[in-house]
Structure formats: C-alpha cells, structure tokens
Amino acid sequence: xxxxxxxxxxxxxxxxxxxxxxxxxxxxxxxxxxxxxxxxxxxxxxxxxxxxxxxxxxxxxxxxxxxxxxxxxxxxxxxxxxxxxxxxxxxxxxxxxxxxxxxxxxxxxxxxxxxxxxxxxxxxxxxxxxx
Amino acid sequence: xxxxxxxxxxxxxxxxxxxxxxxxxxxxxxxxxxxxxxxxxxxxxxxxxxxxxxxxxxxxxxxxxxxxxxxxxxxxxxxxxxxxxxxxxxxxxxxxxxxxxxxxxxxxxxxxxxxxxxxxxxxxxxxxxxx
Numbered sequence: 001x002x003x004x005x006x007x008x009x010x011x012x013x014x015x016x017x018x019x020x021x022x023x024x025x026x027x028x029x030x031x032x033x034x035x036x037x038x039x040x041x042x043x044x045x046x047x048x049x050x051x052x053x054x055x056x057x058x059x060x061x062x063x064x065x066x067x068x069x070x071x072x073x074x075x076x077x078x079x080x081x082x083x084x085x086x087x088x089x090x091x092x093x094x095x096x097x098x099x100x101x102x103x104x105x106x107x108x109x110x111x112x113x114x115x116x117x118x119x120x121x122x123x124x125x126x127x128x129x130x131x
Numbered sequence: 132x133x134x135x136x137x138x139x140x141x142x143x144x145x146x147x148x149x150x151x152x153x154x155x156x157x158x159x160x161x162x163x164x165x166x167x168x169x170x171x172x173x174x175x176x177x178x179x180x181x182x183x184x185x186x187x188x189x190x191x192x193x194x195x196x197x198x199x200x201x202x203x204x205x206x207x208x209x210x211x212x213x214x215x216x217x218x219x220x221x222x223x224x225x226x227x228x229x230x231x232x233x234x235x236x237x238x239x240x241x242x243x244x245x246x247x248x249x250x251x252x253x254x255x256x257x258x259x260x261x262x
Binding site for chain 1: 156158205
C-alpha cells in the first residue's frame with residue numbers, strides 16, 4: 001500500500017498531520033506521533049479530546065507526511081480508523097515518546113489512553129511545488 | 132488572532148498542512164507553502180487540482196503548523212477561503228519558491244495559478260505529547 005519510492009519517510013522521526021471531520025462537518029488538523037507496522041498506522045490518544053470524538057462520528061482520516069530532509073517529497077495517506085484499543089498503561093505513548101524524544105512519557109492520573117489503528121485505503125505521493 | 136506565544140513559528144521556513152473536505156465529505160490533507168500577512172494565509176494553487184475543487188465546494192479549511200525546532204509546539208488554524216485571486220504569472224508561486232527553496236519557480240505552460248486567501252476564524256495552540 002505504501003509505495004517503495006516514499007516508504008523511507010516512515011522510518012524517519014517525523015510526525016503525521018492528521019485531518020479529521022469535526023462536529024459541523026468542518027476539517028480539523030493536528031500533528032501526531034505514529035508507528036507504522038506495515039498494516040496500520042498506530043497513534044496514541046486520550047478519550048477526552050476532540051479528535052477521539054471526531055473519529056467516533058466519522059472514522060475517515062487523512063495523514064500528510066513530509067520528508068524532513070526533502071520537503072518536496074511527501075505522501076498523503078487516506079484511511080479509516082478500524083480499531084480502537086484500550087491502552088491504560090500508555091505503552092504506545094511511552095514507546096512513541098522514546099522514538100520521538102528519547103525519554104519516558106506516562107499518562108497523567110485519570111487520563112484514559114487508547115490506540116487508534118488506521119488502515120490505509122489510498123496513498124498519494126508527490127514532488128514539485130507545494131501548492 | 133495568532134497568539135504571541137506561537138507567532139514566531141510563522142516566520143520560520145515551515146510548511147502548513149492543510150485539511151480540506153473532499154467530494155464524499157472525507158478529509159484530505161497535504162503540505163503547502165504559505166505566506167502570512169497578519170490577516171490572511173496566502174497559498175498558491177492550480178485550478179486543475181482536487182484541493183481547488185474542494186474549497187469551491189466547502190471553503191472551510193484547517194492548517195496544522197509545527198515548530199521545526201520544537202515539534203511539541205504547534206498551532207492549528209481553522210479558517211475559511213474568503214478570496215481566490217488570479218495569478219497568471221505565478222508571482223506568489225515564485226515568491227514562495229524563493230522563500231522555501233531560494234530559487235525561481237514559474238508556472239508550467241497552460242497551468243492556471245490562483246492565490247487562495249485564508250482568513251483564520253479560530254487558532255488552537257498546543258504543547259505536550261503529540262497524540
């Protein structure tokens with residue numbers, strides 16, 4: 001699903017920018033840490049935040065992932081959240097924090113961490129001018 | 132509209148990731164060059180591409196802009212495209228190419244360049260973990 005031409009980007013320490021659909025059908029977008037296992041993009045999230053409510057209402061998302069070493073290279077991954085897994089100890093949060101920041105990161109008391117599993121349905125890759 | 136705490140990010144050589152709504156109500160997301168003048172985010176675009184059709188159908192967009200020097204700092208700008216200006220010579224394209232790449236960039240023959248003017252309606256700023 002991920003073209004070989006751009007697969008190397010996913011091995012870099014780069015965020016995805018995730019677009020979701022808000023309660024009034026409007027787009028929302030934020031950077032997120034992710035892990036790609038060849039089948040799903042996994043992200044950590046809390047149940048309290050807007051994005052969690054958004055993907056419950058509409059599981060379709062888009063990810064924009066840009067090569068930090070060559071900003072004209074990027075991929076857009078369209079996909080769906082096809083599983084939400086409880087992660088009470090924040091194991092994914094901590095693993096991602098180590099990958100991105102080289103340090104521990106545990107959930108706050110009372111914070112309900114989940115893992116969003118996003119299955120790609122279409123991938124677009126690009127070069128040239130960004131506009 | 133842009134909080135002073137995060138305004139410095141807009142002076143850096145960083146892309147915005149723009150979320151738009153596709154023809155089936157699905158989110159789409161790509162990195163784009165931009166220019167901020169204190170009132171609008173200006174972006175160059177061609178009439179041929181999907182994003183241009185998207186914002187004609189629904190002018191609501193979201194921009195995710197991350198500090199390249201401190202990835203935990205970012206802003207999400209929600210806004211609307213409130214003007215589309217013809218740019219046949221690609222003047223904005225060329226100016227952005229100079230800002231981002233230090234070189235000329237002119238439209239291809241037959242390419243119809245426009246400028247999307249995005250007016251912010253809400254800005255969210257963040258820190259801490261990205262998920």
